[in-house]
Amino acid sequence: MDAKAENWDDLRVFLAVARAGSLSGAARTLGVNHSTVFRRIGAFEEALGVRLFERQPGGYLLTPAGEELRDGALRVEEEIASLSRKVTGQDLRLSGAVRFTTIDMLAFGLLPRHLAGFRDAYPGIEVELVVGNVALNLSRREVDVALRVGNAPAETLVGRRVGRLAFAVYASADYRARRPEPDLSLHNWIGFDSEHEALVRRMAGFLPEVKPVLRTNSVAAALSAAKAGMGLAPLPCGLADLETDLVRIAPLPDEFTLDLWLLTHEDLRQTARIRAFLDFLAEALAKEAPLLEGMSREAMDAPLHGDLSKLDEHAPAAGR
Known part of the structure; x- marks a missing residue:
């Protein structure tokens, strides 16, 4: 056979x-x-x-x-x-293709301007962007580079932690005006499904009594639902703070923060085009630290709303 x-x-x-x-x-x-x-x-x-x-x-x-x-x-x-x-x-040319994957929350809001900057700097390198929440396999060359959130990578992968992604509670200005009550558990919530298991687990510890009115596997879809006034949503500051239609309602505990890892396979790290892509993106994301960590000037100046006493009461145990 x-x-x-x-x-x-x-x-x-x-x-x-x-x-x-x-x-x-x-x-x-x-x-x-x-x-x-x-x-x-x-x-x-x-x-x-x-x-x-x-x-x-x-x-x-x-x-x-x-x-x-x-x-x-x-x-x-x-x-x-x-x-x-x-x-x-062994390829030393600054040309060819780099197949790159990341999740939708980063691909739609944060990365496009940096990918455009990379194209300007390296016009001979073609970037193939694969967007999805399912982790593609670097060892099998399904992709060359991955930007992932979560724990430390597998031993066969090399790379670096390039930032931390903080989360906060967001809603549309219209929803906030219609629903001013400070108790977060009384609000409509937009949640996530099992593809975002870490966020689901943290929300269950933060507000165990809340049942989302909408669940989605897409952070971008959750953001759009929040903009439409459907309810509150736990969203990454690096994405939501860029949206003028959203306001930050309350912070979330530090346990919601996720590490950002820029990874490749150890056999590829000396490939010139992949090395160039890794270095460029790592430097670009380092400059985004205030935005990613929720400390952008706009966010720091914005008033916070919500029953902040609930943050300690419902904060989940540390761990990823």
Whole structure:
């Protein structure tokens, strides 16, 4: 069976389905449509003469043959990725592409002006921006550089902590005028789903009695809902303080603060275009520290509203 699996692209599609457990999840990972994945898997199974997946109502489950192929394909994937990283790591040209990923809260509000500045400084380097809350794999070369929030990175990754992202409670000026009551627990809240598990956990400790009127996997969508007057939202200061339609209602405990990490794989850190991108973005984000940490001049001058006594009462235990 392995001898017939000569096309790496077929194996790549197969692994995407094996990891996702569904055609739709694999299609999102691969950037193609559902029908393309369905057709490719069917043709691959026909060429091999064996069923790789059991089609179940809950998704695609590997057969024993599929499990055997997956184990071999993972080894092939790692060898190809390792070779690609090592070859790319020797590239001394300030040209080519840098595939970069970050989450929506940073991509939509904070980064565009810095990506424009990088383009001006390095016109020969093309930046491919992938926006999403799911962490793409740097080791498999799904991306070259990642800007992530959270804990320290894995040992196989290198990079630096480039800032801290503070959060506060925001609402539209219209909502604040309509709902002036100081008790934060009495307000409508905009919350997040499991893709932002750290924020969900912190909000549950901060205001355990609150049930959001809207949950979303997108910080940008939460910001838009707050601007529309739907309620209060815990938002990053580096994004919300740029919005003239939003006012800061109250601070949030330090436990809401998230570290920002700029990362790449250790085999790529000496690639000239990646090194240039890392250095440029790290310097740019360092200059944004007052905004990221909620200490911008506009924010410091703005009046705070809300029952601040609740901050100590509901503050969650420290930890990430």
